[in-house]
Amino acid sequence: MRSTLNFLLNDWLDVASLTTRPRFADHSRETFESVLDTCERIAREKFAPYNRLSDTEEPHFDGERVHLPQATHAATAAYVGAGMLAAAQDYELGGMQLPCVIEMAANSFFQMASVSMGGYAMLTSGNANLLMAHGTALQKEVFAKNEFSGRWFGTMCLSEPQAGSSLSDVATRAVPDGPEYEADPLGPRFRLKGNKMWISAGEHELTENIVHLVLAKIPGADGKLVPGVKGISLFIVPKRLVDTEGRLTGERNDVALAGLNHKLGFHGTTNTLLNFGEGRFPVRAGQGGGLDGRGAGAIGYLVGEPGKGLSYMFHMMNEARIGVGLGATMLGYAGYEASLDYARQRPQGRPIGPGGKDAAQPQVPIIQHADVKRMLLAQKAYCEGALALELYCARLVDEQHTGQGQSAADAALLLEVLTPIAKSWPSEWCLEANSLAIQVHGGYGYTRDFPVEQYWRDNRLNMIHEGAHGIQGMDLLGRKVVMDGGKGLTLLAGKINETVQRALQRPALAEHANALARALARIGQVTKAAWATGNPQDALANATPYLQAFGHAVLAWVWLDVGARSEQLLADGGDADLLNGKLAAMRYFFRYELPKIEPWLAVVETRDATCRDTEESWF
Numbered sequence: 001m002r003s004t005l006n007f008l009l010n011d012w013l014d015v016a017s018l019t020t021r022p023r024f025a026d027h028s029r030e031t032f033e034s035v036l037d038t039c040e041r042i043a044r045e046k047f048a049p050y051n052r053l054s055d056t057e058e059p060h061f062d063g064e065r066v067h068l069p070q071a072t073h074a075a076t077a078a079y080v081g082a083g084m085l086a087a088a089q090d091y092e093l094g095g096m097q098l099p100c101v102i103e104m105a106a107n108s109f110f111q112m113a114s115v116s117m118g119g120y121a122m123l124t125s126g127n128a129n130l131l132m133a134h135g136t137a138l139q140k141e142v143f144a145k146n147e148f149s150g151r152w153f154g155t156m157c158l159s160e161p162q163a164g165s166s167l168s169d170v171a172t173r174a175v176p177d178g179p180e181y182e183a184d185p186l187g188p189r190f191r192l193k194g195n196k197m198w199i200s201a202g203e204h205e206l207t208e209n210i211v212h213l214v215l216a217k218i219p220g221a222d223g224k225l226v227p228g229v230k231g232i233s234l235f236i237v238p239k240r241l242v243d244t245e246g247r248l249t250g251e252r253n254d255v256a257l258a259g260l261n262h263k264l265g266f267h268g269t270t271n272t273l274l275n276f277g278e279g280r281f282p283v284r285a286g287q288g289g290g291l292d293g294r295g296a297g298a299i300g301y302l303v304g305e306p307g308k309g310l311s312y313m314f315h316m317m318n319e320a321r322i323g324v325g326l327g328a329t330m331l332g333y334a335g336y337e338a339s340l341d342y343a344r345q346r347p348q349g350r351p352i353g354p355g356g357k358d359a360a361q362p363q364v365p366i367i368q369h370a371d372v373k374r375m376l377l378a379q380k381a382y383c384e385g386a387l388a389l390e391l392y393c394a395r396l397v398d399e400q401h402t403g404q405g406q407s408a409a410d411a412a413l414l415l416e417v418l419t420p421i422a423k424s425w426p427s428e429w430c431l432e433a434n435s436l437a438i439q440v441h442g443g444y445g446y447t448r449d450f451p452v453e454q455y456w457r458d459n460r461l462n463m464i465h466e467g468a469h470g471i472q473g474m475d476l477l478g479r480k481v482v483m484d485g486g487k488g489l490t491l492l493a494g495k496i497n498e499t500v501q502r503a504l505q506r507p508a509l510a511e512h513a514n515a516l517a518r519a520l521a522r523i524g525q526v527t528k529a530a531w532a533t534g535n536p537q538d539a540l541a542n543a544t545p546y547l548q549a550f551g552h553a554v555l556a557w558v559w560l561d562v563g564a565r566s567e568q569l570l571a572d573g574g575d576a577d578l579l580n581g582k583l584a585a586m587r588y589f590f591r592y593e594l595p596k597i598e599p600w601l602a603v604v605e606t607r608d609a610t611c612r613d614t615e616e617s618w619f
Contacts, residue, residue: 001112002040003331004580005105008388011574012565013395018099021402030100038082038104045080046071047113054117054268055454060205060395061260066203066270075117076206076291079110080150084127089132091545094146100401104326106385112330115458116268119296120153122200122323127154127213130316134304136183142246143236145210152209154318157196157237157274161414164197167310167426168229171277172196172216174300184301186243191297192216192237193277195258202225202272203239203257208248208475210239211594212255214276214300215309226307232311235300237276241283254298256280265457315420321423322393328462329386332430335437335455336379341438342450343367343376366440377439379433379586381593385555386426388562410491417480417488418554420472425551427462434459473543475552477604478536481527489527496520510589512560519553520602529605541612545600556594559586 009015009032016029050071069560079085089095098106110118128147146152163169170411172194184186196202203210216236217225217550225231241249258273275351304312347363364374396418399411434456436439445452463469476480495514503513530539530546563586570579570594603610 001108001337002036003575005036005108007578007582008391008562009101009105011569012388012562014103015099015101015392015395018402019099023402024099027095027099032098035087035096035098035106036109036288039084041110042078042082043113045108046075047110047117050075050117051114051268052448052451052454053263054114054533055458055597057263058092058267059258059260061203065205066257067259068204068206068268068270072117072268073206075114076120076150078119079121085121085128085150086148089148091218093145095148099394100397101391101394104391105432108326108330110483111327112334114268115327115331116266118327119266119269120204120206121157121200122320124150124152124154124325126316126319127156127211129319129323130213131303133234133315134234134312134548136187137246139187139236139301139303140245142186142242143238146209146246151207152238153201153204154211154269155201155203155213156197156313157199157212157214157319157482158197158313158317160195161197161273165468167229167232170194170215170217170232171225172214172327172580174216174218174233174235174302175227175297176218177296178297181312187236187243187301189217189302190218190235190300190302192235192275192300193297194275196276198261199272199274200266200269200359202270202274203260205269208240209393212237212239212274212305213313215313216300218306221309229306229310232309233306234303234312236303236400237298237300252281254279254281263461265454265461270457316612317466318419321419322390324462324465325386325393325422325424328426328430328459329383329390329463331455331459332379332383332426332433333387335434335452336376336383338378338450338452338455339379339437340367340376342444343372363540372440375436377585377588378592379436380581381559381589382426382429382433384582385559385562385589386430386584388558389418389422389425389555392558393418413488413491417476417492420476420480420547421551421554422464423466424469424547425473425555427465427611428460428548428551429454429555431459431463436438460502469547470544474545475543476541477530477543477546478540479528481550482531483575489524492554493520493524496553499557499561499564502561505569506564506568509560509563512556512563512586515590515594516553516556516560519556519597522551522597523550526601526605530607533607537612538607542604542608546604549597549600549604552593552597556589559589562586593614 018026019027053069053071060067061064083096086095087098091097124147128144131144141174145155160170174190174192177189177191183330203618214237217231218233218237219225222318238253239255241251241253243249254277256275256278258275263271283299334449343366346366348366350357350361352363396411396415400408403411437452441450444450499515500513503509509590566579567568
């Protein structure tokens with residue numbers, strides 16, 4: 001994996017060029033390599049050996065606290081000690097001012113070694129980044145800074161048992177904590193009551209405090225909640241109350257664990273149902289006085305303006321979606337490497353010669369069989385393509401934040417369009433890679449003697465994490481490709497056409513360049529056809545097939561660009577095995593995968609009503 005990572009960072013994305021920018025001027029290719037070396041070592045020593053342990057020794061609650069294996073404590077401490085929670089932050093925050101693309105590359109080692117043990121850090125980083133974007137100066141100092149240091153960890157609390165992904169239906173209430181609720185220096189202080197479901201990292205003892213970011217609604221003057229997402233606000237609700245210096249007051253906030261969810265995978269990350277304000281940990285009223293002071297709700301501090309909570313939360317959600325995509329990618333990659341190693345060592349069968357098989361000949365490793373090569377090439381095409389996409393998205397973040405003028409604006413728009421793909425595509429196709437890894441192992445793939453069954457179980461969750469597959473499809477077709485008159489889609493099409501034109505200059509790539517050009521034209525036609533009636537019901541009934549086709553076209557673009565660079569380096573005397581492997585994966589994708597898009601696009605283009613019009617009683 002490291003050789004591919006180095007190729008993508010240095011030869012494809014040219015990350016060393018970022019060091020000419022003021023923010024990254026203290027860095028060099030050598031410092032980037034040092035960070036990657038350190039993280040690869042920590043992942044190898046502290047995460048990978050305990051991945052199976054984190055799966056078999058699930059978190060359990062003894063009525064007072066949640067227990068996790070000691071290895072999880074050690075792994076997260078090593079991650080914090082390496083400074084990775086603040087890797088991309090300013091020096092003043094204890095950060096290293098690393099480019100986002102290097103931070104993501106470094107995190108790929110942890111996601112591959114044990115995605116569930118790495119989940120705590122991903123959520124904490126996203127939580128703190130949201131507060132840096134939308135919190136007050138004191139909220140940044142007290143909450144975000146302590147998260148970046150690893151003293152506290154963080155969560156995102158969106159879903160509720162009755163609402164699921166329908167955030168407009170959240171019912172958690174937040175009422176002002178007395179007449180002087182605005183006087184608290186940590187932010188306007190509210191009392192929250194409600195229930196949150198599926199909260200990853202919602203309860204543990206890895207750190208002394210947990211900072212929950214909670215979506216809730218503030219009742220109107222009539223005591224009723226405003227319907228829809230416009231009534232949602234965002235609150236900081238710490239597990240343990242703190243003062244303005246970030247010191248624990250010794251008082252537990254009224255946030256109680258109602259239960260642990262036991263999922264198919266991701267056993268190493270606690271997943272919780274949390275009750276806010278049920279009175280199990282009653283807290284006194286703050287300086288504003290007001291309510292009776294005990295059992296009146298969990299104390300929360302408003303972030304930003306009332307009613308804008310969901311827009312703030314999307315800062316964390318979009319970051320988490322790319323993080324989920326990276327996790328899915330690296331689980332697929334872990335399965336690929338495991339099945340590749342197995343295929344090289346497992347003897348079975350004999351080659352077919354002109355006269356058929358010769359039973360007198362010795363068995364050969366299964367990697368010599370064409371169908372096993374097919375399964376390995378598919379995994380390679382899925383996982384290496386997905387890794388390239390995730391790193392490209394991270395590179396867009398760097399361009400958005402440190403680029404100039406139109407370049408920065410274009411990067412932000414491209415990232416908007418690509419985020420649903422960066423989340424959904426690896427979640428579907430790197431899961432397929434895990435399935436193929438099991439198949440390569442044969443019967444052993446189903447056993448716990450080999451790790452591939454765990455990789456599949458862990459990865460199956462990612463099609464639901466941070467917005468289920470169908471939601472990503474509706475986001476893409478319903479919003480991203482039509483926003484600003486299709487400006488984002490036009491920009492992406494321009495980038496793809498630039499790659500097509502370069503590839504057409506290379507005879508070996510012309511076939512694939514033309515295939516991608518045709519696919520791009522079809523997506524443009526189908527997007528218009530989907531919205532021809534102007535009726536969202538017509539357009540979005542087949543949003544998921546559109547997502548699949550769009551994603552495959554994006555990955556074909558990535559592979560064509562990677563292929564063009566590989567051809568150039570091969571001609572210059574580069575690593576022949578590495579580069580020929582990239583070209584083989586590219587050819588596989590264009591010949592086996594890209595042709596799949598036409599049936600997906602056909603139902604979108606015709607606004608097929610099969611699914612929409614099927615009556616409930618017919619099932």
